[in-house]
Amino acid sequence: xxxxxxxxxxxxxxxxxxxxxxxxxxxxxxxxxxxxxxxxxxxxxxxxxxxxxxxxxxxxxxxxxxxxxxxxxxxxxxxxxxxxxxxxxxxxxxxxxxxxxxxxxxxxxxxxxxxxxxxxxxxxxxxxxxxxxxxxxxxxxxxxxxxxxxxxxxxxxxxxxxxxxxxxxxxxxxxxxxxxxxxxxxxxxxxxxxxxxxxxxxxxxxxxxxxxxxxxxxxxxxxxxxxxxxxxxxxxxxxxxxxxxxxxxxxxxxxxxxxxxxxxxxxxxxxxxxxxxxxxxxxxxxxxxxxxxxxxxxxxxxxxxxxxxxxxxxxxxxxxxxxxxxxxxxxxxxxxxxxxxxxxxxxxxxxxxxxxxxxxxxxxxxxxxxxxxxxxxxxxxxxxxxxxxxxxxxxxxxxxxxxxxxxxxxxxxxxxxxxxxxxxxxxxxxxxxxxxxxxxxxxxxxxxxxxxxxxxxxxxxxxxxxxxxxxxxxxxxxxxxxxxxxxxxxxxxxxxxxxxxxxxxxxxxxxxxxxxxxxxxxxxxxxxxxxxxxxxxxxxxxxxxxxxxxxxxxxxxxxxxxxxxxxxxxxxxxxxxxxxxxxxxxxxxxxxxxxxxxxxxxxxxxxxxxxxxxxxxxxxxxxxxxxxxxxxxxxxxxxxxxxxxxxxxxxxxxxxxxxxxxxxxxxxxxxxxxxxxxxxxxxxxxxxxxxxxxxxxxxxxxxxxxxxxxxxxxxxxxxxxxxxxxxxxxxxxxxxxxxxxxxxxxxxxxxxxxxxxxxxxxxxxxxxxxxxxxxxxxxxxxxxxxxxxxxxxxxxxxxxxxxxxxxxxxxxxxxxxxxxxxxxxxxxxxxxxxxxxxxxxxxxxxxxxxxxxxxxxxxxxxxxxxxxxxxxxxxxxxxxxxxxxxxxxxxxxxxxxxxx
RNA sequence: GGGCGGUUAGCUCAGCUGGCUAGAGCGCAGCGUUGACAUCGCUGAGGUCACUGGUUCGAGUCCAGUACCGCCCACCA
Numbered sequence: 001x002x003x004x005x006x007x008x009x010x011x012x013x014x015x016x017x018x019x020x021x022x023x024x025x026x027x028x029x030x031x032x033x034x035x036x037x038x039x040x041x042x043x044x045x046x047x048x049x050x051x052x053x054x055x056x057x058x059x060x061x062x063x064x065x066x067x068x069x070x071x072x073x074x075x076x077x078x079x080x081x082x083x084x085x086x087x088x089x090x091x092x093x094x095x096x097x098x099x100x101x102x103x104x105x106x107x108x109x110x111x112x113x114x115x116x117x118x119x120x121x122x123x124x125x126x127x128x129x130x131x132x133x134x135x136x137x138x139x140x141x142x143x144x145x146x147x148x149x150x151x152x153x154x155x156x157x158x159x160x161x162x163x164x165x166x167x168x169x170x171x172x173x174x175x176x177x178x179x180x181x182x183x184x185x186x187x188x189x190x191x192x193x194x195x196x197x198x199x200x201x202x203x204x205x206x207x208x209x210x211x212x213x214x215x216x217x218x219x220x221x222x223x224x225x226x227x228x229x230x231x232x233x234x235x236x237x238x239x240x241x242x243x244x245x246x247x248x249x250x251x252x253x254x255x256x257x258x259x260x261x262x263x264x265x266x267x268x269x270x271x272x273x274x275x276x277x278x279x280x281x282x283x284x285x286x287x288x289x290x291x292x293x294x295x296x297x298x299x300x301x302x303x304x305x306x307x308x309x310x311x312x313x314x315x316x317x318x319x320x321x322x323x324x325x326x327x328x329x330x331x332x333x334x335x336x337x338x339x340x341x342x343x344x345x346x347x348x349x350x351x352x353x354x355x356x357x358x359x360x361x362x363x364x365x366x367x368x369x370x371x372x373x374x375x376x377x378x379x380x381x382x383x384x385x386x387x388x389x390x391x392x393x394x395x396x397x398x399x400x401x402x403x404x405x406x407x408x409x410x411x412x413x414x415x416x417x418x419x420x421x422x423x424x425x426x427x428x429x430x431x432x433x434x435x436x437x438x439x440x441x442x443x444x445x446x447x448x449x450x451x452x453x454x455x456x457x458x459x460x461x462x463x464x465x466x467x468x469x470x471x472x473x474x475x476x477x478x479x480x481x482x483x484x485x486x487x488x489x490x491x492x493x494x495x496x497x498x499x500x501x502x503x504x505x506x507x508x509x510x511x512x513x514x515x516x517x518x519x520x521x522x523x524x525x526x527x528x529x530x531x532x533x534x535x536x537x538x539x540x541x542x543x544x545x546x547x548x549x550x551x552x553x554x555x556x557x558x559x560x561x562x563x564x565x566x567x568x569x570x571x572x573x574x575x576x577x578x579x580x581x582x583x584x585x586x587x588x589x590x591x592x593x594x595x596x597x598x599x600x601x602x603x604x605x606x607x608x609x610x611x612x613x614x615x616x617x618x619x620x621x622x623x624x625x626x627x628x629x630x631x632x633x634x635x636x637x638x639x640x641x642x643x644x645x646x647x648x649x650x651x652x653x654x655x656x657x658x659x660x661x662x663x664x665x666x667x668x669x670x671x672x673x674x675x676x677x678x679x680x681x682x683x684x685x686x687x688x689x690x691x692x693x694x695x696x697x698x699x700x701x702x703x704x705x706x707x708x709x710x711x712x713x714x715x716x717x718x719x720x721x722x723x724x725x726x727x728x729x730x731x732x733x734x735x736x737x738x739x740x741x742x743x744x745x746x747x748x749x750x751x752x753x754x755x756x757x758x759x760x761x762x763x764x765x766x767x768x769x770x771x772x773x774x775x776x777x778x779x780x781x782x783x784x785x786x787x788x789x790x791x792x793x794x795x796x797x798x799x800x801x802x803x804x805x806x807x808x809x810x811x812x813x814x815x816x817x818x819x820x821x822x823x824x825x826x827x828x829x830x831x832x833x834x835x836x837x838x839x840x841x842x843x844x845x846x847x848x849x850x851x852x853x854x855x856x857x858x859x860x861x862x863x864x865x866x867x868x869x870x871x872x873x874x875x876x877x878x879x880x881x882x883x884x885x886x887x888x889x890x891x892x893x894x895x896x897x898x899x900x
Numbered sequence: 901g902g903g904c905g906g907u908u909a910g911c912u913c914a915g916c917u918g919g920c921u922a923g924a925g926c927g928c929a930g931c932g933u934u935g936a937c938a939u940c941g942c943u944g945a946g947g948u949c950a951c952u953g954g955u956u957c958g959a960g961u962c963c964a965g966u967a968c969c970g971c972c973c974a975c976c977a
Binding site: 009011012013196203224225226227228239271272273275276277278280281282283284288289290291292293349350395396398399402403406495496536540542573574576578579580581582584586587589590592593594595596597599600601602603604605607608643644647649651652655659666667670674756759760762763764766768769770795798849853856860863864865866867868869870871874877878881885 | 902903904905906911912913914915916919921924925926927930931932934936937939940941942943944956957958970971972973974975976977
């Protein structure tokens, strides 16, 4: 070694200065690829990043958590793979392109399918490379060479096979049913893509004239309350509860539907609630789910009054061509004119909006493809119930089970152009449907060639649901990755996506992987063993981050300003399973500050190494107490980190490591070691280098860039024993129980107390910070340690001359400020500064405190309920405490007596 | 209407299977450029752990209820 690389380090950690270079080095070294076949597999699959816009901070959290877990497992030697993936977020992408077209006054039909898809791909390909770049900046150690995309050919193959299997099993069917229609994107959406929001609207009470036997209007009418008067033209019955006395005589009679003057029958159905509205319900099977079911029970006609763009059609009579809002207003006005509006009340109720476009969704009857879900849901329910899949935190299992147990058939067809196209061809001659794994050229029934493919595409989540196995080579059951990595260990995602994605992945994967289990290729059909849920990242004030309100933290902006590691620190230190967290500048600053502390403490420690230093850690038995203390603490933290990471408690693991490094290693050990090194003692060097090395390893999963950068210098001084040339491929430390030394910890803690006590007196007595003061340390049981460490105590407390004595009698009593501790006493002669009254008061206060504590403890120990029932060790601890407090009290009283 | 979280220092949050003399970061007050770090160091102030009751030798921690705050699910027109 000629030059110490630490000496070239900048004096502060500069975010942005090293990340790019470090990342490139990792990539080139192949560190992101799994490389230990045969070891425990650990796989993480990446949830869909936002293809449509900026990187969201929630995604930065996902990335940070996943990356931490992957790096940890890789360092432990597991066969860990992170498969990055991009999902296609089809509806949103389609909407973006449609918006672009609309700005030019066009619709997709004007340019045709081919041109439309061309534009989509241009947009998507640009997004994909941007996403990859964003992930690099966040430090994601994904294996980009295996990147998969839900829209590529392999996925298409998997999607078609899944569709065909389900179809052949009778689990996919085509049917005309009530669906949720998004009039803006003009496609069906599934139930969970509808978000209900309270909207202030009105409750219109409308009079439906009652007809006599001959079909003539009587002067009686039945009042019906509705929030959607524009659907009145689609009414095909009026329903009342069979138990409702008010309307019993009306059942079976006819009433006239206002505005269209269509006679309909009054029917009795239990779905009608007597308390609701006026008690009588207009039945609109074409535009309401409840009414649809009533209609099915009573064989009612279904009338559709809506066009796909949300305007009314010819069935709406004179309202045809109007937009639904306009139709509502006109219709209400007409009712009023006709004297059929009894009253209008203000009313707030939940209205369904499309999750993607925000448009009010309209229930309407439409011919769509469906998945019969119950047969898929049943095994997926069992997998969670019998613990093959565990949710972290556990409470989300209930949410999942509740949803799964009430699940309804899944509408999978979408009337948008970009997506996996439904692999069904219709025969124009015989109407037969051919489901094709490859594009068929003739009808499989009549063999005619007049066939055409379904125009629709599949729900995004249909293909996303295949992710855990389709990315590993399925449907090829011999694919090596499938065998090696399925089932994966962890699905990491936000709790907002349980239904959309987690549930679908479980159902679809278990269905598809049954064969592989039967053939003994994989052990289990479940796609993953743990579902780890992180919370949402909220703005500093606790609100949902919103770009329009300016409360959104831009992750890449934060990376530029504070550094990638600082962002990760902020996100990871605030994350606890299932709970939301707030992200603020303060948190980011805390991350940056810690990165800087790591940098500087390491720089200093490494910078002390000189040519010829022996850096091998000697036998701990011969080490000074502070060395044994810091090694003991390090290994305890190491032990805790292992345990905590295994339980997904990343924030706590990070916190403990941080606290150790900063509060114990940097603030105490380095300070003490400094004194020895300056006195020419080289023995702290191995310990310094060792602790830095271990700390960097422990922190690498959380803060990969800064730790790698520092470790590179460290490795130049002290090469890795296993020959690793980068921290990312170095071994994660295992705690060494033999280095845990409780007596060393107790001894050093006593030293800390002495130092703090002297500092405290100095500050209280306003001694200038730079001035040296004479001090006595009454060591009691810790006298040996105090003697051994007296140079350090001198330096840390700025106390010189320092006298370490065994008993209070060996210290002066006149003009002395004393502090009585559990471990001994300190005494500072303060001739000029000594103030008798102040001293009396100070000691008096401490006596009162100690007396209170003694009294409490004595009472507790006098209670034989406590001494007999509490565990022996707890009782003993309390006895010890009483003893030390009593002796401290005695010391305090004596000090007071000496003052007089 | 059902379910789930939260309520701990001025702010943001830790406190695992009950033993706490209740912690951290930020903020606040005082002191400080002692050759790693002012993105820092030292010292300190600050809490009836939402409320009520219960179980227990012992409750921030378990149980029941109450009050707020938040989220999810649900076909009330």
